[in-house]
Amino acid sequence: MTARPTLEKVAARAGVSRATVSRVVNGSTHVNPEIRATVMRAVEELGYVPNLAARSLVTRRADSVALVFSEPPTRVFSDDPMFASIIRGVGHETEASDKHLVLMLAGSPRGQERIERYTTAGHVDGVIVASMHGADPLPAALARRGVPVVCSGRPLQAGVQGAPPCVDVENVGGAEQAVGHLVAVGRRRIATIAGPQDMVAGIDRLTGYRNVLRDSDRRSIVAVGDFTRESGVAAMRQLLRDDPGLDAVFAASDMMALGALQALRQAGRRVPDDVAVVGFDDVPAAAYAEPPLTTVRQPLHEMGRELARLVLALASGQDAGAPVILPTELVVRDSA
Amino acid sequence: MTARPTLEKVAARAGVSRATVSRVVNGSTHVNPEIRATVMRAVEELGYVPNLAARSLVTRRADSVALVFSEPPTRVFSDDPMFASIIRGVGHETEASDKHLVLMLAGSPRGQERIERYTTAGHVDGVIVASMHGADPLPAALARRGVPVVCSGRPLQAGVQGAPPCVDVENVGGAEQAVGHLVAVGRRRIATIAGPQDMVAGIDRLTGYRNVLRDSDRRSIVAVGDFTRESGVAAMRQLLRDDPGLDAVFAASDMMALGALQALRQAGRRVPDDVAVVGFDDVPAAAYAEPPLTTVRQPLHEMGRELARLVLALASGQDAGAPVILPTELVVRDSA
DNA sequence: CAAGGGCAAGAGAGCGCTCTCTGACCGAGG
DNA sequence: CCTCGGTCAGAGAGCGCTCTCTTGCCCTTG
Secondary structure, three states: OOOOOOHHHHHHHHOOOHHHHHHHHOOOOOOOHHHHHHHHHHHHHHOOOOOHHHHHHHHOOOOEEEEEEOOOHHHHHOOOHHHHHHHHHHHHHHHHOOOEEEEEEOOOHHHHHHHHHHHHOOOOOEEEEOOOEOOOOHHHHHHHOOOOEEEEOOOOOOOOOOOOOEEEEOHHHHHHHHHHHHHHOOOOOEEEEEOOOOEHHHHHHHHHHHHHHHHOOOOOEEEEOOOOHHHHHHHHHHHHHHOOOOOEEEEOOHHHHHHHHHHHHHOOOOOOOOOEEEOOEOOHHHHHOOOOOEEEEOOHHHHHHHHHHHHHHHHOOOOOOOOEEEOOEEEOOOOO | OOOOOOHHHHHHHHOOOHHHHHHHHOOOOOOOHHHHHHHHHHHHHHOOOOOHHHHHHHHOOOOEEEEEEOOOHHHHHOOOHHHHHHHHHHHHHHHHOOOEEEEEEOOOHHHHHHHHHHHHOOOOOEEEEOOOEOOOOHHHHHHHOOOOEEEEOOOOOOOOOOOOOEEEEOHHHHHHHHHHHHHHOOOOOEEEEEOOOOEHHHHHHHHHHHHHHHHOOOOOEEEEOOOOHHHHHHHHHHHHHHOOOOOEEEEOOHHHHHHHHHHHHHOOOOOOOOOEEEOOEOOHHHHOOOOOOEEEEOOHHHHHHHHHHHHHHHHOOOOOOOOEEEOOEEEOOOOO
C-alpha cells in the first residue's frame, strides 16, 4: 500500500494552507474560485482521498449506518427473499445520502454483544434493527444511550412510552384484505396458518384474520407455523385433520402458503376448487407456484428505503414522528 | 448522545497513565495483574468503549472488509438466494475475526465511482468483489492501488499475470457431473440452457456441457439465458422449437431450470419421463419444484467464508496462493 | 483621509488513540 | 560497592483532519 497523500501534501502542492484545502474539499463557499481551481487540480494530480478516520475523529460523525439482523441468521437469510429486498432498499437510500452501510448479522450470543458494543460506541450515526422479534433488547439499549435507532416492524411493546420509531406494513389491514377476499368469493370455512406469536407480524396478521371472521360470523380455525415452508406443510396437515371440511386457508407468509399448497396437493385437494389459498408477502416464487398464489404484497424495497430515510433523519437531529406504516396490496392470482 | 468516556478518563479513574490503559485494553502482556484488574474495573464502571476512528487513525487499519456487489442490484438481489448465502458466509467469518462488514451495492454509475473511491481510500482492510461479470474494472483498480482484493468467481481474464486471487466453484466439473448423469441414465438428445456468456459461471458451465457431449458423441443443442427464471422459460421454448425430439436439458442455473420446468409443462412434456431436467445451484426452491429438481449444489456459504478468510489473510500480509476452487455435488432428485 | 466592516486565507489547537522512548526500580553479577 | 540487564509504567509525539480564531486585505463610509 503506497502512502496516500494527505491534506498537507495537497496544500503544499497548491501553495495554500491546509485549512483552505479542507474548505475546498468540503465544498465550502467563501473560497476564491481561482484558488479553488488550483486546489482541485492538486487534489486530482495527487489522487487525494480524505482519510475518513481522521475526519470522523474530529467531526464525531461516522457517515455510516448499521443494519442489524439480530436473529440467528440461519432462518433469516436462507429462504427468505424479504431480507434481500430490505437490504437493497436500505442500500439504495444510504448510497443516495453518501453514507456507508455496515451489515451486522448476529450469529452467536457473542455476536449480539459485539453488535451492542459496536453500535453503542458511536461508530455509526444510526442503527436499523431488522430483527422481527419483539423481545429484542437492542433497540431499547441503543435508545438509552442516545443512538438513533429505527426498527423494522412495530416493536411488541409499542404504545409504551419511549418505544423506538419504526417502519412497518399494514399487517392487520393486509390480513383483513386477504381474508375479506376469501369471504367475498364465498368461502365458508376459512382456516389460517398463523406466524410465530412472538413476532408482531405473526400476531397482527392473526388479528386481521380474526377481525374479519368475527365480523362475518365464521368460526376461526388456527394452526401456527414459523413462517417457513416446512412449517406450512405441517400446519396444513394439522388443519386438514382438525377440519377436513375447510374450503380456504390464509397463510401468514408466502413460504407457508407454498408449503400449504404442497400439503393440499398431497392430500388430493384441488386449489382453488376445493380449497382456496392466500399468502402474504408476494415473494417472487409466489407468481410461479402451481397454481400462481394469490397473496398480499408488502413494499419491502420501499420499507428499506423508509427505514434508511428515517434513521438518517434522526441522525441529523430531526424528530422521529409517528411510526411509518406502509400499505399492502392484495394481488389476486389463481389460488383464490 | 452522552459524552463517551475516553482513555484519559479511564486512566484518571484507575490512577494510571493513558498508555497503561491502552495496554490493558489491547491485551498486552507485561502489565502487572493487579493494575490490570484496577484498569478493567474502571473500564467496566465507566462503560468505556474505544473510539475506533482514533485507533484506526494511528494504526492505519480499519478492521473492516468491504463486500461489493458491483452489478446493478436489481437482478442480483431479487430472486436469487445465492447472494444472501454468500453474505451470510462472509459475515460469519468476519464476525469470527472481529472485523466489520461494509456492504456496497453499486446501483448507479455514481455508485460505482463511490465504491472505487471508498475502497481505494484505505478505509477498509480488504475488498471482496462479488461481481460475476468478468469485465469488472474494480478488482484491477484495487490491486493496482495495493488494496487486498478477492473475487468471487474466477475473473474472465484469468491466467493473465496479476489476476486477483479468487474463490470459485467447480463450474466445469459440476456441469460435467450434471450432463454425465444425463448420459448415464440413457438420454440421447441433451440440450442446455446456458448462462450469459460474459460471466465465467455461464461460460464454464457451457464448457462442461460441451466436454461431456463431445466425449459421448452427441450433438449439442444450445440456448442462452441470463440465469433468470423468465429467460429459462424463453430458452426452453426455443429449444423445443429447435429440436422437438430432445429428451434432456441441463440448465446452468436452478432458476432457469424452474423456468424450463414451467415451459415443458405448458408444452405438455412430462418430466422426467419425456424430458429430464438438471439445474445448477441447488437453491432452496429446487427441492420443492414439481417434480423436485435434480441439480448441482454449490457450497455458497462455504464460498462466502472462504472469500472472507482469503481477504483477511491478504490483509494481514500473507500471500494469495492459488485460486480456491470449491467442489460441487450432484443432488439427484426426481427431475432426472 | 481615517475609521470601520466584511470577507478570504492562515495559524494552531485539538479529536482519542497508539507506540516509541525514557525513566524508575529490581535482582544479579563483577 | 557499583554496574548491568531486565521489566514495567509514564511521558509525549504524532496520525490526518476540522474548525475557531486571528490576521490581512480591500472597499465603503463619515
